[in-house]
Amino acid sequence: MPSPTPSSIKRMKLLLRCLIVLLVAAGTYLAVHLSRKGPQASSGGRLTVHFTCDSSGRLEPCGCFTGQHGGLTRLRTWLGEQSPSGAVLKLDAGGAIAGGADYDLIQHRYMARAYATMGFSALNMGGREAAIPAADLVKLSAVSAVPMLSASLVSSETRETLLTPYR
Numbered sequence: 786m787p788s789p790t791p792s793s794i795k796r797m798k799l800l801l802r803c804l805i806v807l808l809v810a811a812g813t814y815l816a817v818h819l820s821r822k823g824p825q826a827s828s829g830g831r832l833t834v835h836f837t838c839d840s841s842g843r844l845e846p847c848g849c850f851t852g853q854h855g856g857l858t859r860l861r862t863w864l865g866e867q868s869p870s871g872a873v874l875k876l877d878a879g880g881a882i883a884g885g886a887d888y889d890l891i892q893h894r895y896m897a898r899a900y901a902t903m904g905f906s907a908l909n910m911g912g913r914e915a916a917i918p919a920a921d922l923v924k925l926s927a928v929s930a931v932p933m934l935s936a937s938l939v940s941s942e943t944r945e946t947l948l949t950p951y952r
Contacts, residue, residue, distance in 0.1 A: 799838075802878070809951070831871030835864065838911065842883025842892050844899065857899045864903055875904055879911020885918070890925055901930035907952055910935035919947055 789797075837860060845856040864875070877900060882893045900908060908931050914922065915938055926933040926948050936950035 831869070833867075833869035833871065833873045834876070835867075835873065836876045836878050837881075838878035839880035840877070840896065841880060841913075842889060842896065844892075844895065857896065857903075861899070861903055873904070874906055875900075876906060877908045879909045880913055881908055881911075882913050882917070884913060885916050885921070890917070890921060893925060894928060894930075897930040897933075905931050907932050907934050909933075910938055910948065914938075923947055 840857065843856045845858045881896050881900075883889045897908065908929070910922070910933060914933075914935075917925070919938075919940060922933075922938070932952055933948050934950065934952060935948045936946065938947045939945060940947060
């Protein structure tokens, strides 16, 4: 059996992180939903979870080839075509930002507005977001249209979390 390549290991780790974030978010949502509405509201109910990751600042597809998935414009179209029964939870698992340059931070504000328009509940911080200087990340979170969450990003000076770890 061939040994896994470094890139396949990296992809598996990313997928595992996304699944963990998804499970924690779904569990938190269910706990809050049950505590607000009581057990009678959840009997027979269904929770649909839509999650995205690695949008890389793409408001629309790059157009580099036909039939591609990607871009928030296509995501909005796809979500609009869905008709789930019961509660719906929409999350981004990280990687929404393209980089840490000033124009990327400005673009992320527009990305967050688009996620808010689509009804997303939270944006998790991924690897690209973790590369942004802490002060810039905190400022970006303060003006974000959707709550930005991270349980693992901490201040190098105080070891306190930079953002709200859960909601």
